[in-house]
Amino acid sequence: MSAGTSYTFWVAAKNFIDGVGDISDTVSVLAASPPADPAAPSVTATYNTVSLTWVAPDSRGVSIDSYQIYWDSDGNLSDDFTLLDSTSNLFYNINTGVSQGINYKFKILAENSVGPSGESPIGSALAASEPAKPSAPIKLSADTTSITVQWIVTDSRGSEISNYHVYWDAGAGGDPRTLLTTTSNSVFTASTTLAIPDLTDGATYKFAVIAENALGNS
8 A cells, every 4th residue: 555545445245146235335544654753853052042953754644743842951861851842843942941051852753643653862952152251351469570360250151161261462562362371260269360470560461361161262
């Protein structure tokens, strides 16, 4: 049989005396079944949004009416999936209520008029992105040949900050585009400081800070 084709059947009785009897009423049956299981959804995320797409599976004779989206949003190691939503599209976006640093996991089921498919494999993504831009460093203290600057730990946006890159103008004027040093965040707690010695008395220095995490630089 061909999937999606309607087949009609009837029955007639036959014996050796009278031959074939009257034909029964007809019945039509559609050759169809629930859709094939979808492949794992493709999931992408930033620190405050999650987007997923998937490919339509074989409908198995009847067009797919909807897709059921299940998710695990608690960030635990166990797979605790609950129904998130249902859609007729091949994509879904979450733009509110995303918690940075959570690894969001998803499964998809396809459904037609016969019934639902099995679950897809899991697709997942970490809700994270590059750190927020740090605020400008401030002068904490200074004497004739040294300056100590300080900056506040910026929003990591879901992935722990690993380093701060400190740039300066080396007293030459202009924007601070020369890398002075890179500091590890593991040394610091709520704020960061850096002491710069051996400076020229009376010179003006400019500083800027870039934060880095596993996703890149601010």
